[in-house]
Amino acid sequence: MIEAAHGPAPPLFPRPRPRMTRPPSAPPRRVARLLARALVLGLALALAALLLGAAALLLLLPSQQPLVAGHEELAPRDVERALALARRHDPRRAIPGVVRGLSLTQHEAELLLNLAMARLRPGRWTLAVGAEQLRLRGSLRLPANPLGEWLNVEVELRQAGPLPALDALRLGRLALPSPLLQRLVELALRTEGLDGWRALGAATIQQLRLRPQGLDIVYAWRADAPAQLIAALLPARERARMQVYAQRLTALAAQQASAGAPGMLRGPRVLPLSTVLPPLFELARARSAAGEDPALENRAVLLVLGMAANGLALSPLLPAADAAAAQPPVRLTLAGRGDFPQHYLSSAALAAEVGTPLADLVGLYKELADARTGSGFSFNDIAANRAGTRLGRMAVSAPGLLQERAAASRSDLDLLPDVSDLPEFMSAADFQRRYGTPGSADYERMMREIEARLGHTPLLQPAP
Numbered sequence: 001m002i003e004a005a006h007g008p009a010p011p012l013f014p015r016p017r018p019r020m021t022r023p024p025s026a027p028p029r030r031v032a033r034l035l036a037r038a039l040v041l042g043l044a045l046a047l048a049a050l051l052l053g054a055a056a057l058l059l060l061l062p063s064q065q066p067l068v069a070g071h072e073e074l075a076p077r078d079v080e081r082a083l084a085l086a087r088r089h090d091p092r093r094a095i096p097g098v099v100r101g102l103s104l105t106q107h108e109a110e111l112l113l114n115l116a117m118a119r120l121r122p123g124r125w126t127l128a129v130g131a132e133q134l135r136l137r138g139s140l141r142l143p144a145n146p147l148g149e150w151l152n153v154e155v156e157l158r159q160a161g162p163l164p165a166l167d168a169l170r171l172g173r174l175a176l177p178s179p180l181l182q183r184l185v186e187l188a189l190r191t192e193g194l195d196g197w198r199a200l201g202a203a204t205i206q207q208l209r210l211r212p213q214g215l216d217i218v219y220a221w222r223a224d225a226p227a228q229l230i231a232a233l234l235p236a237r238e239r240a241r242m243q244v245y246a247q248r249l250t251a252l253a254a255q256q257a258s259a260g261a262p263g264m265l266r267g268p269r270v271l272p273l274s275t276v277l278p279p280l281f282e283l284a285r286a287r288s289a290a291g292e293d294p295a296l297e298n299r300a301v302l303l304v305l306g307m308a309a310n311g312l313a314l315s316p317l318l319p320a321a322d323a324a325a326a327q328p329p330v331r332l333t334l335a336g337r338g339d340f341p342q343h344y345l346s347s348a349a350l351a352a353e354v355g356t357p358l359a360d361l362v363g364l365y366k367e368l369a370d371a372r373t374g375s376g377f378s379f380n381d382i383a384a385n386r387a388g389t390r391l392g393r394m395a396v397s398a399p400g401l402l403q404e405r406a407a408a409s410r411s412d413l414d415l416l417p418d419v420s421d422l423p424e425f426m427s428a429a430d431f432q433r434r435y436g437t438p439g440s441a442d443y444e445r446m447m448r449e450i451e452a453r454l455g456h457t458p459l460l461q462p463a464p
Helices: 029-060 076-088 106-117 178-191 196-204 225-233 236-258 273-289 294-309 339-354 356-373 379-397 399-407 428-435 441-455
Strands: 099-105 123-130 133-141 150-160 163-171 174-176 205-211 214-220 269-272 330-333
Touching (some): 076 106, 099 106, 150 205, 236 294, 236 330, 269 273, 294 330, 294 379, 330 339, 339 379, 379 441, 428 441
Antiparallel strands (some): 099 214, 133 150
16 A cells, blocks of 8 residues: 555544534523512612501501591480381381382481491591482591501582482592493492492382482382391391301290290290390300400390390301291390380490480480370380490490399399389370479489499399
8 A cells, every 4th residue: 555655644524523512501691690680679679669658558547637527416306206207117127129219308318327337437428419419428547557547538429310329439639540440349348348328229220210308219128137237237247247147046935935934835935134134144254255256246235135125036146057046036025025125235335326415315215105195105215225325335345344244144133223213104194294394303304213223133234
């Protein structure tokens, strides 16, 4: 073989060199740092915008001064008018489906509104009703905060067919756009557990006309109106709390019936108040010890007992499958009388809900009305009213003490002193001849006697 002078000859067909491939290179570190900074900056800006928006809302909503100040005291004519309206439009006495009309002055509508709103949050509301328009202004007290103790609210309605429509809403200094109004109203109703109110209104209220200085309402009660009213007007949380005590009360009545207690064989189940009040408040004490609010538990007990005392079936508060719901209603007695629990528990529930003065005023003017057109003025009814007012006041001001005392009660005399000797069934003429008017010396002497007896009653004695 001949070799070249400088080494072997190259091959005639050289092999192709393998192609070199580079691994994909990672992003430069500088780009990664820029991306990280942009992400952090974006999150910071979003958080800052959120905080600024929340701060703006906090600055716009609360106010140091209420838009509506002061509190108007109820006049006797207001109480008498409210009682007359309640009797005339009581769904328990109405024929289902029959169309009826109700006319309210602006003043009456405003009073009813303030009583209803007092259940949700302390505040004050005013109404201004014109031809086909209504303006509502209110001030709600807020929890303690450094920005302001009041939330001022302005609402405008306009007539839109048979029923008014929401036209404008202002919270503090913030005016809400109209597309949000309906959603906010629905959210508020759901939050408070009042979803049933819309269905109830659509089913019963056929027309609500706005006129200068007044409202005209055309409505028809449904057959289940009392139950629907309870379901619609009570927030879901309160209904759930009351359900506990309604179930306990019906269970107690069933136990009495199975034991062959007098009056339990047929018809309404008649129970002395002193046999059911202690176990209900014992249950309230146990639930309070487990973390529930004792004042709210006490109020639920009083509302359930008040329903039973006033002839309202407890079935709206009970589960549909609960057999107790189909049983006859519970009837309560106190000192052997069926009317005393009505006075006692209605005043207690009213005092626990909206305050003692209103409970006293309603009780007094109901008796004055009875003196003119009903059974007559009775000081023992007044005593039952005043006893209930004390009970309701203690239910929220000294809830733990009331639970302890109520759970230990053993007889009707622990709840109400003997008042059988007090004058009763007096006509208006008899009352005026013997006592003049409320506030006279003779009238006040009777009231001091009643208060002295109540002060020595075990359940109602002043807190130490």
